[in-house]
Amino acid sequence: MPDTGASRVSYVPLRDDAARWTTASPVRTVLGVIHNVTSATRLLDLLEPFEGDPRVQVVFTCTGSSAFEAGIREFMTARELPCISWEMALGEKFDLAVSSSRGGELQKIDAPLVGAPHGAGYNKYLQRNRKPETGNRKPETGNRKPEAFGLDAEWLTHDGELIPSAIVLSHDEQRERLRRGCPEAVPRSVVAGDPCMDRLRASLPFREEYRAALGLRPGQKLLVLTSTWGPHSLLGANMDLVRRALAELPSDEYRVLAAVHPNVWYGHGGWQLRAWLAPFLRAGLILPSPDTDVWKAALVAADAFAGDHGSLTLYAAALGVPGLLGAFGEDVVAKDSPMDRLGAALARVAPDVPLERQLARAAAGRAGDERLDGIGALVTSRPMRSAELLRRLYYSRMELPEPEQPAVPRPVALPLPLPAERHGPVAPAAYADARSTADGGLELRRYPAALQDAVTGHLPDPHLVTAEGEPDSRWSRTADVVLARPPARGETFREAAERVFREHPGCWLAAFAGEQANSCVAFTRDGGRTTARWTGAAPPDPVAVAASALYALPDGDRVVVTVAGLPCVLERPAG
Structure with missing residues (x-):
């Protein structure tokens, strides 16, 4: 069983005998300091200038100082971040530390510390929740108004001493605000733009x-x-x-x-x-x-x-x-x-x-x-130069020559397909606003019924469309159009439509998916039957759109229905 005692360094690159176990041979070690998931996402942007350089090993730690600690472990695990405990981090010496937050006892880190914002510059006030054991932090004096979080002495000093060795600013205007909030920090400020x-x-x-x-x-x-x-x-x-x-x-x-x-x-x-x-x-x-x-x-x-x-x-x-x-x-x-x-x-x-x-x-x-x-x-006052300027700052502090390849901002990765939301078998009820166009066509706009409020008057005269099986009686009993389920075994379309009319007292038109692709079979309460199909491009949700078109324009053998700017042709073959 391996030794798990506190006196033994368990993280391989930090061991005294690391050369025996590691594959690459880094010559500098950087500590990435995480406060919460928000700061962690920003920190990864800040650390991109190290990509492609096997001379640099980055390890991560969490200060344990945030009220929002949930999710940090999952975040780090999902990205396979090499992580050490805060206690271990304070017991080691690093060539550089980078933090996108001011929380935690950063003054105890044994490394040149680069402090950067975790958002679009410095824009908010935030007061530190002082604990009794940290009462040696000198309180603000006089009537000076506080500066933004990250530009004020409250967050940049400990016992009168500056904590970061470099304070990253994204724009020159922040330097004047830093001068008001912590004038002694101005010489340590570096305008390096905004990587995000x-x-x-x-x-x-x-x-x-x-x-x-x-x-x-x-x-x-x-x-x-x-x-x-x-x-x-x-x-x-x-x-x-x-x-x-x-x-x-x-x-x-x-x-x-x-x-x-x-x-x-x-x-x-x-x-x-x-x-x-x-x-x-x-x-x-x-x-x-x-x-x-x-x-x-x-x-x-x-x-x-x-x-x-x-x-x-x-x-x-x-x-x-x-x-x-x-x-x-x-x-x-x-x-x-x-x-x-x-x-x-x-x-x-x-x-x-x-x-x-x-x-x-x-x-x-x-x-x-x-x-x-x-x-x-x-x-940012250094547009498209943040990667270059941050890398220059980091490597100068580590006293290491920069890599030869340029540091350039990369486009954001394309999102993976978003997880589909789980949903029930009944499509949400919708209000459909069908308006005739000057050329005799129809423009259709649809809105979720359950979310409506009449305050803004954006729905002057809609009809209500719901699916058969809708559990909410507000919609099932008052729907003008019902999207019916396929007929049961041995049941005809007309018999199924009559069942729909019995169960939905407000319904005038019941619509079924037709046997052909993009087709619709519709019945009206007075016994009428219509078969319609989309020719060429079909709109999204073709049966529901066809049903609304048939409800709004019961006559004619051909109509152009425009949905989301897409004109689609709905035909009703004779017979």
Whole structure:
């Protein structure tokens, strides 16, 4: 049985006899310091400049200082991060340490420490929760206002001594705020840009690839809801906006993705978050795991966003995506920071105006908006150079020559197919808004029925479509159109339709999938029967769309039905 005593170094590259056991022969060891999953995702961006250099071994540790410790072990295991305990980390000497958070007793690390932000710069206030045993940290004096988290002496010093040997800034403007918050730290500041912003910009030429990877059909629009954590966040202060986005935006034309801060997932539990959002997930909400880069792909693919005071909102605005604010924590946003300016520039979501109209206004106003362009430019003053500048900083501190190959930002990896949401056998009830076009065709827009609220008046005269077997009597008894199950063995279509009419007292039209592909057999309560089929391109959900078209336009042998900008021809053969 191997020796597991505390006095023995169990991690191979740190053993005194490491040369006997290792395959590569690193000459420098770097410590990656993790505070929580949020900081870990940023840390991996910061460590990319070491890729391809076998002279450098990176090991990771966790400070154990975050209230959001859940998920860290799973994150590290899934990425096979070589990990050592915090106690072991404090007992070893490293050539460099990199941290994207200020939490924990970083002053005890025996290495030159590089401190970097874990978001889009420094934009929020945060006070340290002082424990009795750390009361030797000198309190703030006088009436000086605190600076943003990461730029204030409270987070940069211990017993009057600076903790980091280098403080990474993403923009020159942060240096003046650092001067106000901790003037003695200015000589240690390094403006090195923003690696995340650089990767987002490097990804822009591949927008269509990201859209396809996220499952968007041609012509669909993507709305990204960005929520940080806390009571002032989008989910904390305005979770109803998620409902509104799915209820008011036509489901064939829009996809809605919620990019939720890891602290929400790990603070409340993933199961709980999904339970809260279950009605929205059933209506098609995309909810990617918080420990992946899917949110980056989504921002590149987005047509619009609605956010709050989190970093993702600032990144989206910097990419030029039009957007709105669904919530904003003025009290936690640092004065005169880029986020503070963004809060003053973006319109708030109005409760009584259709959301689609508000998004259209935001899109119309975004092009050429110099104020938003200027705020976006404050994310980094070294665009597309962060990998280069971070690597220069790291290798100079390690006193190691840089690799010969250039350090360049790489596009974000294409998302793997998103896990399909589990769903029941009954399709959600939907309201269909069918409107005649000038050329005699029909434009159809569909909306989840269960999420509706009449406040904005976005559905002037819809009809209700539900599936046979719908358990909610609100829909099953009042539906105008019922999508029927196939006839039972020995049952004719007409007999099955009569059963549907008996069980659904409000139903006028019962529709079945026809025997041919993309065809539909429909019956009306007065005994009429129609067979219809799509010629050429078929719309999504062809039987349901055909049923709504037949309900809205009961006459005519041919109609062009437009769904999500796609014109499709529905024919009713004679006889």
